[in-house]
Amino acid sequence: MQERKISDNVIRRLPRYLRKLNELQANGVKRVSSFTLAEQLGLTASQIRQDLNYFGGFGLQGYGYNVDALRDEIERILGMKRGYRAILIGVGNIGHALIERFQFNDWGFVLECAFDVEPELVGTVQKGIPVCAAAALPDYLRSNQIDVAVLAVPSTEALKVAEELGRYGVKGIWNFTNVDVQMVAGNAIVENVHFSDSLLAMSYYLSQE
Amino acid sequence: MQERKISDNVIRRLPRYLRKLNELQANGVKRVSSFTLAEQLGLTASQIRQDLNYFGGFGLQGYGYNVDALRDEIERILGMKRGYRAILIGVGNIGHALIERFQFNDWGFVLECAFDVEPELVGTVQKGIPVCAAAALPDYLRSNQIDVAVLAVPSTEALKVAEELGRYGVKGIWNFTNVDVQMVAGNAIVENVHFSDSLLAMSYYLSQE
Structure with missing residues (x-):
């Protein structure tokens, strides 16, 4: 996937997204809307969509984000699988x-x-x-x-x-x-x-x- | 001063501005442009101007920010003078x-x-x-x-x-x-x-x- 240059602010929000997704996953949640994420993180839904669009945007209109897939993707972006x-x-x-x-x-x-x-x-x-x-x-x-x-x-x-x-x-x-x-x-x-x-x-x- | 509701993202950048301003002050720097701040903080100048405008905007076109005054103002905003x-x-x-x-x-x-x-x-x-x-x-x-x-x-x-x-x-x-x-x-x-x-x-x- 082609990745554009990403601002430091976006990078520093990704770990927060990841923590929230970990929590949702631990609670058995399978999908989540940008609105719910926004509410729980004290951000706006458009901010979240904009951030995640940097990486190709895996949200589907009217469906939201697949928690497992988004979590995996953020882990990959953050280089967490490199040991x-x-x-x-x-x-x-x-x-x-x-x-x-x-x-x-x-x-x-x-x-x-x-x-x-x-x-x-x-x-x-x-x-x-x-x-x-x-x-x-x-x-x-x-x-x-x-x-x-x-x-x-x-x-x-x-x-x-x-x-x-x-x-x-x-x-x-x-x-x-x-x-x-x-x-x-x-x-x-x-x-x-x-x-x-x-x-x-x-x-x-x-x-x- | 009337303060609008400020997003969590802005609040979380203020301590970073403050650390940088402390550093500039310690080095005897009296004024700084949004461009210099941006460069040193890995942000954009327009982001910084936008953030600081929330609080009334003390930057003067062509002059930049007064380091001491901006630092004091951020301390006040962050409630750091309340003991x-x-x-x-x-x-x-x-x-x-x-x-x-x-x-x-x-x-x-x-x-x-x-x-x-x-x-x-x-x-x-x-x-x-x-x-x-x-x-x-x-x-x-x-x-x-x-x-x-x-x-x-x-x-x-x-x-x-x-x-x-x-x-x-x-x-x-x-x-x-x-x-x-x-x-x-x-x-x-x-x-x-x-x-x-x-x-x-x-x-x-x-x-x-």
């Missing part, structure tokens, strides 16, 4: 929480290994993920084609580690530090996690009460 | 990380107290925040007008705690559990933090390489 190889660097609070509770597999990523400097952590296995010595990271990157690194190190280490990741050709950095690492990360795509964005959206809605 | 009172429930990995590293004050929230069931944690002070016994939560909510609760408890406790928060009139729940708590939370606004949204956006961009 990206991931590592995690920094098994502190955030790193721990991600290993314990984030379902990398559900989103098409294979978390292979974690790295930390703490001697008590190195050599342990957390939820099936081995924790290796941070010093072994360059060797690991040389021997393995890693797609994505989850960066959860202390801020003071962020630039040094990101530079190393870029140098060894890691393609994406999922950045949980509050340091802007894009400049040192070579060609890697840096995706920053900003907790504040969702808090501020809530702040707005609270202020409207 | 919302916040508590945090569950000082596990995520809770710890938020206390240690998230700057609630910077975003207009005052984190007053944390709650946990662990005897070793109760009575301690983490980064200036006292950790109280979870059993004391109802009393605390009765005696204090809390606006927002950060929900970082284990999934198994999420519904029970959210129900309690709703019952005591907490206005907003910032939900870090992967449990959908809206149904039990009474009139509270629930804002869910979905780490996967940003990972999937990166997944898309990786798949386009």
